[in-house]
Amino acid sequence: MIIDDRHYDIIIIGSGAGGGTLAGCLSSKGHSVLLLERGEAVEAGWQSRPRVKDEQWFGPDGDPFSPQTFYAVGGNTKIWGAVLERMREKDFTDLPLQEGVSPSWPFDYTHLAPYYDQAETLYRVHGKAGVDPTEPSRTKGFDHSPRAVMPFLEELREGLERHGCQPYDLPLSWSDNDGDPVGDAELCGLAHADSANLEIRHKAKALRLHVSPSGREVKRVEADVEGEIWLFSSDLVVLAAGAINTPAILLRSGNERHPGGLSNSSDQVGRNLMNVQITSILQRSAAPNSGRYPRSYGVNDYYWGDKNVTFPLGHIQAAGGVLQDALFAESPPVLSLVSKLIPNFGIKRLASRTVAWWAMTEVLPEQDNRVWLNKEQIRINYLHNNREAHDRLVYRWIDTIKSVEADPAIKVVTSEPVHPRGEAPLSVVGFACGTCRMGEDPSASVVDSTGQCHDLDNVYIADSSVFPSCPSVGPGLTTIALALRMAETLDKRLEA
Known part of the structure; x- marks a missing residue:
């Protein structure tokens, strides 16, 4: 075991949307930051090469x-598709769904709105305000105009508009790096870090946290760094390892004072796992396309319901090209759907004749949907709920695209009797949240409204595990906004 002889102001575990953003902010404010990243930096062009998953x-x-998780500087933002949506005002309130009430957050949309503004600027989000009918209130528009989309997608957009839909340009993070243009936590969150104050340890897997005799403070962080066990110390510790690995670290850190795991007097660590229901729906393209293009536009016409129901159904996205979109590239079960559309084609030829959509619906927190450990093994008990609402969204969208296909002005897709579809498997965990839920009641939550653990005086959580509810539009921008808000809190605490 090696004990690092340097003491830091703050140790951050994980360099994704939360951790990377926080490390960049705090180091730029003069605080010494140790960032523990399980992976290493990847060079531009890595997306086109296969990776071994062990x-x-x-x-x-x-x-x-x-699991569809990626360990590298930037974390899962390296494969996130770069869609950065704000949660809607009602998403922060007690929201009736078909199968129950999605719980409220300890603050409302207006509290987080200024940090959404900062997050969109920091991550160079391209978009256009005032088109999406569900868009929450804003004090300013986007700093960058929407990215141009493929011509065949423009024709589809026009067809959707003729049939009563209101498609809008998805807000996309886009960097100014020509070699790696899709925005992520490395290119945006860490871009403004002060290298004099930031140390990044690569190939450093955080194992457990060691507490003081009182059990109220973490004194050491234990990590496996390239096969050697290291102990690091700091004034503050932030977990930003994601909704699966963050609770796993806390559970693994149990001791006599915390027999059920750290910060788990409520027995909520690892529980309430939520993961957006995602179904891929495919259309057959009339003409070949490249199969390599980013996501383009969304449709929220059914976000709060439709003509038949008043409960929320969810969000529709035009997926990226099958050869580029990570949900296909990282998930062979989803990719196999494409072969049902045009049998006996090679994968590249299949991809060039496919237009894909994602139907996305939120779920409710449930105690038995959880992350737990069997010795060192990560175990996940999870079953989707709110299923009928998701099924309604899928069938509603299939009816919509069939109407578009029947439009004689539409030439870019063919009319098909069947549209292959399939749900994203359990391995797709990029939208997972809720496993260290936020709340003011220590008996029913893990962290308070600032992200500080109820049971620990110097530990915070800065990833989607703190979400009380599961937005259909995904957690990315909200995670970044919460990290920016936390940076202010920790800066003031460290200065004091």
């Missing part, structure tokens, strides 16, 4: 699976 988690049936 990590396995275990599902409800006990069978192992390889």
Whole structure:
């Protein structure tokens, strides 16, 4: 075991949307930051090369699976598709769904709105305000205009508009790096870091946290750094390892004073796992396309319901090209859907004749949907709820695209009797949240409204595990906004 002889102001575990943003902000304010990243930096162009995955988690049936998670500087933002949406005002309130009430947050939209503004600027979000009918209130527009989309997608957009839909340009993070243009936590969050105050340890897997005799403070962070065990110390510790690995670290850190795991007097660590329901729906393209293009526009006409129901159904996205979109590239079960559309084609030819959509619906927190440990194994018990609402969204969208296909002015897709579709498997965890929920009641939550652990005086959580609810539009921008807000809190605390 090696004990690092340097003491830091703050240790951050994980360099994704929360951790990377926080490390950049705090180091630029003069605080010494140690960033522990399980992976290493990846060069531009890595997306086109296959990667070996040697990590396995275990599902409800006990069978192992390889999770769609990426360990590198930037974390899962390296494969997130770069869509950065604000939660809607009502998403922060007690929101009736078909199967129950999605719980409120300890603050409202107006509290987080200034940090959404900062997040969109920091991550160079391109978009256009005033088009999406569900868009929350804003004090300013986007700093950057929408990215141009492929011509065949423009024709589809026009067809949707003729049939009563209101498609809008998805807000996309886009960097100024020509070699790696899609925005992520490395290119945006860490871009403004002060290298004199920031140390990044690559290939450093955080194992557990060691507390003081009182059990109220973490004194050491134990990590496996390239096969050697290290101990690091700091005044403050932030967990930003994601909604699966953050609770796993807390559970693994149990001791006599915290027998159920750190910050787990409420027994909520690892519970309330939520993961947006995602179904891929495919259309057949009339003419070949490149199969390599980013996501383009969204449709929220059914976000709060439709003509038949008053409960929320969810969000529609035009997926990126099948050869580029990470939900396909990282998930062979989803990719296999494409072969049902045009049998006996090679994958590149298949991709060039496919237009894909994502239907996305939120779920409710449930105690039995949880992350837990069997010795060192990460186990996940999870079953989707709010299923009928999601099914309604899928069928509603299929009816919509069939109407578009029947439009004689539409030449870019063919009319098909069947549209292959399939749900994203358990391995797709990029939208997971809720496993260290935020709340003011220590008996029912893990962190308070600032992200500080109820049971620990110097530990905070800065990832989507703190979400009380699960927005259909995804957690990315909200995670960044919360990290920017936390940077202010920790800066003041460290200065004091």
